[in-house]
Amino acid sequence: MRRQFRDTVMDLAARDDRVVVILGDISHYLFNTFQEKYPSRFYNMGVCENALVSVAAGLGAQGFHPFVHTIAPFITERSLEQIKLDMCYNEFGGNILSCGASFDYAWDGATHHCYSDLEILRLLPGMEVIQPGSRKELDTLLRSQYNNGRPTYFKLSDHPHTIDLNVEFGRAVVMKDAGAALTVVTAGPLLANVLEACKDLSVNLVYFHTIKPIDTEVLARFRHTQFLVVHDGFGLREAINEMPGIRTWYHGLPDQFCVWYGTVHDIRRRIGLDPAGIRQAVTSFAAGG
């Protein structure tokens, strides 16, 4: 997905000289071509995430469209106050694109995991929060949102799904409406596992790529059903819970750090977010258990 980020930004930069890339000493070599083509609009600014966000806010204040990029926990949880005040409170726009998702950096351990970014950022007034699931979704949503003058967060993963969806900012995708009493909801790359897990189950399936604003129209359509949120982060369930009359259950992150190493797939398996684990959760819930 990071390569897609680069390719899309390369294309946007060719059309819009207000596009500026700011890296926190990550993905530098991936952006070599960008640096060669647009040296005055490329900054590997260093390992100083607070400054990255503040500088981006200053650029946004003067009409530029900054793309700030580094590992998720450092740019969101560490720099929450900069996002909150320098961007949201001051109403200075800019794009924050993280990498690492919730636990892509499985092998590196929990210091590099980010479970709460979607949740904490969606609570900030004026913030847009996006978790694209595929390269195509990222491309579409970046193009539609990068220059809107608002602070916008994109949670990127190196393990995107490959399902071909046409997406629109703020509009959820109804993957399946089986007229069932249970609606399974997910967001981001985990869609692939959820689809596989639910392929022959009689459940409705709704997919979100935009966490804020949440698509209340789709939620209203399924309001009469029970909601099981299957997600590898916090924030989606909480966003849905703000819709009156909806009651949700959650299958995903435990209330503990994911202290195991290995790969993202190993951790998904350990916490029941592999297809088998999701299927078990959905069938168990559907059976009342």
Added chain:
Amino acid sequence: MHPSCKQIRRDILFSSRASGHGHIPTSFSVVEMIFAAYGSMKHDPANPGWDERDIFILSKGHAALGFYCVLAQAGYFPVEEVKTFGAFKSKFGGHPDRRKVPGVEVSTGSLGHGIGIAVGMALAFKLQGSPRRVYTLVGDGEANEGSTWEAIMVAVNLGLDNFAILLDFNKSQVRSLQIHNPAERLRAFGCEVFDVDGHHVDEVKAALHAGCGTVKAVVGNTIKGYGCRTLEQNIFEWHRKSPDEAQLEMLLRELDSGSSAP
């Protein structure tokens, strides 16, 4: 004391008295630095959004009352309005809000933020090929924040010669984490440093006008509460205090008599 700066201090005292809110000592310590900055910048009080203006950012937002009174003196709004300071519907909060107060470019308050935004704006002007400049005033307490030094490192690394830091070195951190010899520290971080009397308008202006090939840091040696002996000698008691009528009279007398500590 520069006569305009004495009047600004009078405005601060009257506004604090009328509103019941304070932060007088820190506002007094920055008067000449902000006054000198606005005396050196391109700006137009009749057109605060002028697209060729230079930018001033009060990174230590808690000196807002002093900032408002300098802006009023410059003609951005009548000083009488500042007497609503801190009231529910006032434009003038305890920390400045850019959406409410003409001339305020960035809403600040939490320390260590304004300076980073200032760096971004200075970079933006470089990218635009614009001659516009950015000035930011930070406090020595604010220099406790790591983000302040992150911003300085980034600015120096970018070679932003259109960017000036004014450090209000009023030694307020004697009670906690002191910044000893800030000029040396800023020099070590790559700034070109001008060590001046922060209450001497011409000295501050001369430093701001001096040629500089990189980030400029003007260390203003200041006194918290400067201009009133009572404030200077009781900075903790007066940190957020507003004077009653008798205290106002006393402070005005001290200000008029020039009874500052030497």
